[in-house]
Amino acid sequence: MSQLELFHFQDGEKSFEDFAQNNGDTFWWGSEFMDHLGYETWQSFGKLINKSMTACNTLNIPIMENFRQTERIVDGHVGHDWKLSRFACYLIAMNGDTKKPAVAKAQAYFATLAGAVENYMAEVSNVDRVVTREEISESERSLSGVVKLAGVQSYPFFQNAGYRGMYNMNMSRLRQVRQIPESRSPLDFMGKEELAANLFRITQTELKIKEGRIQGQTGLEQAAESVGKKVRKTMQEISGVLPEQMRKQEDIKEVRKQLKGRSKELKKADAKDRPQIKKNSDSIPPDSSEE
Numbered sequence: 001m002s003q004l005e006l007f008h009f010q011d012g013e014k015s016f017e018d019f020a021q022n023n024g025d026t027f028w029w030g031s032e033f034m035d036h037l038g039y040e041t042w043q044s045f046g047k048l049i050n051k052s053m054t055a056c057n058t059l060n061i062p063i064m065e066n067f068r069q070t071e072r073i074v075d076g077h078v079g080h081d082w083k084l085s086r087f088a089c090y091l092i093a094m095n096g097d098t099k100k101p102a103v104a105k106a107q108a109y110f111a112t113l114a115g116a117v118e119n120y121m122a123e124v125s126n127v128d129r130v131v132t133r134e135e136i137s138e139s140e141r142s143l144s145g146v147v148k149l150a151g152v153q154s155y156p157f158f159q160n161a162g163y164r165g166m167y168n169m170n171m172s173r174l175r176q177v178r179q180i181p182e183s184r185s186p187l188d189f190m191g192k193e194e195l196a197a198n199l200f201r202i203t204q205t206e207l208k209i210k211e212g213r214i215q216g217q218t219g220l221e222q223a224a225e226s227v228g229k230k231v232r233k234t235m236q237e238i239s240g241v242l243p244e245q246m247r248k249q250e251d252i253k254e255v256r257k258q259l260k261g262r263s264k265e266l267k268k269a270d271a272k273d274r275p276q277i278k279k280n281s282d283s284i285p286p287d288s289s290e291e
Contacts, residue, residue: 016089016109028089029072030082037093038100049082051131052091058134059260061087086113086266094127113269123262126255128192133252136187136199143206150209153217161221165228166201167244178248188252194243201231 019032030049039045049067056063066088072081084092090110096103111123144155152158163171163186174186187198205227208214214223236242 016106021083025085027068027083027085030084031072033084033089033092036102037096037106038102048092048095051095052088054134055091055095055127055131055259056088058130059256059263061260061263066091086269087263090262090266091127094124095131098124110266113266125192126259129190129195129249129252129255130259132192132195132199133187136195136202139199139202139206143202146206146209147220150214150220151216152220158217158220158224162201162205162224162228165225165230166198166232167228168232168242169244174244177244180248184251189248189250191246191249194246197231197235197243201228204231 016028016036019028019036021027021029030045034042034045037045039048053063053067056066066085068083070081070083071078089106090113093103093106093110096106098104098107107124147155147158160171163169163174167174169177171186172182174180175182175184178186178189180186180189187195190198205224208223208227209220212223214220232243
């Protein structure tokens with residue numbers, strides 16, 4: 001029995017491979033994968049799909065090759081479903097709620113297929129880092145537009161004020177402490193918890209400026225530093241760890257390369273021996289069903 005046949009979801013009878021479909025390409029139905037992972041509604045599972053598509057896009061991997069929404073006939077009724085590639089299932093599992101036993105099993109399983117069995121939790125963290133880093137980039141673009149309208153004269157000085165409030169040091173000093181190249185953002189070397197804290201800082205800074213109708217360079221810098229200080233205080237109260245004490249992580253560029261490699265590795269898994277794949281007999285022909 002191959003390694004692929006050994007993993008079973010919560011029903012205890014069928015493995016992940018048993019639910020594979022094939023219409024030229026191997027895929028899994030989103031509704032079935034949702035059930036296997038222990039999610040009860042499309043609302044919660046849909047958030048996982050969106051987050052996973054963000055990761056896919058960030059890695060410059062074509063979304064349509066991995067996530068395809070389509071119509072499907074089940075018991076004589078037509079409804080919407082997703083065709084998910086093995087890599088799409090991998091991303092969804094890595095973004096899933098680890099409190100769900102089936103999610104934790106799926107994460108270990110996919111990490112094994114991708115050659116990361118020794119430390120699959122690091123694999124989970126890397127996917128989260130890539131997604132959160134992209135969210136920060138989008139939030140920074142939004143904040144930049146807001147402060148431009150509010151009369152910022154020097155965006156670097158404004159940006160530095162937020163770091164000063166949160167880290168009790170300027171961005172240049174933070175780079176020195178963590179030995180980060182001057183041309184790179186400190187964000188590219190942060191773990192998922194620190195990235196999440198910075199995402200909160202950036203979004204709350206934008207909200208404070210909007211709600212307070214703050215104008216001018218001085219007022220904007222004061223707002224950024226004030227929010228940074230509050231995030232710093234909150235982190236200290238909750239975990240007892242100050243942001244500058246958090247460890248430098250692997251370059252996000254290298255993490256992205258590794259995850260792109262995972263996509264190739266998981267494609268290879270489709271060529272390995274596994275139970276016979278059942279035909280895609282309950283779907284509408286592709287020409288009339290793809291959205």
